[in-house]
Amino acid sequence: MPIDAGLVGRTFPPTPLYSVTPDSVAAFAAATGTTWRSGEPAPATYPIVLAFDAMNAFLEAEQVQLHRIVHGEQRFAYERPVVPGDQLTATLTVASLRQIGGNDIIGTASEITDADGALVCTTTATLVHRGEGA
Numbered sequence: 001m002p003i004d005a006g007l008v009g010r011t012f013p014p015t016p017l018y019s020v021t022p023d024s025v026a027a028f029a030a031a032t033g034t035t036w037r038s039g040e041p042a043p044a045t046y047p048i049v050l051a052f053d054a055m056n057a058f059l060e061a062e063q064v065q066l067h068r069i070v071h072g073e074q075r076f077a078y079e080r081p082v083v084p085g086d087q088l089t090a091t092l093t094v095a096s097l098r099q100i101g102g103n104d105i106i107g108t109a110s111e112i113t114d115a116d117g118a119l120v121c122t123t124t125a126t127l128v129h130r131g132e133g134a
Contacts, residue, residue, distance in 0.1 A: 003064065003097055003104040003129055011093040012061060015053045017115065020086040024049075041081030048074065050090035051110040051123040058092050058108070064129060072105070072126035079119050087115035095124070102131035 022038055025046065029036035034043045051074075059066055082088070089112070096107035105128055112121040 002099060002131065003062070003106060005097050007062065007094045008097050009094065011091060012054065012058050014089040014091040014113075015050055015057065016089070018050055018053075018088050020046075020082055020084050020088060022084045025084055038084075041083050044076060044078075045074075046082050047076060047088075047090075047110075047112045047121045047123055050088055050112055051092075051125065054090040054092035054110045055108065055125065055127070058094070068130045070128040070130060072128050073124075074126075075124045077122045077124075079121065082112075082120060086120070088112055088120060090123075104129035104131070 020042060025036055025042045026038075028034075028046055028049065029043055032043065032045065036043060056066070058064075059069065090110045091113070092108055092110045094106065095109045096105075098105050105126065108125045108127065110123045110125075111119055112123065114120055
């Protein structure tokens, strides 16, 4: 079943507040093969932790099956680095939607904000929702 085009522009509820700890940054760095030292900002791709939670909440809310999703692209635009001690949340908006060959191409933007509501980073993603016959 195709994704409803009426979702474009819709913003989903923010993720729960997430505490960035030295342990979580170290674990992320180890899992991604990145070098990280205490006192440094988190690796540049660290906000995917929150963006992925926001994406999963969007998919669940719209009853889109994760196994039909292919991740096409991910970008990060920073206002400032993520550092241990940050308390962050992500708010996903469906930015675009088009159908190609029976598949839905979904563009999303997730704003990562700190506990004061200041924008830290925006992540954009392209998701391919494979159609029934694809």
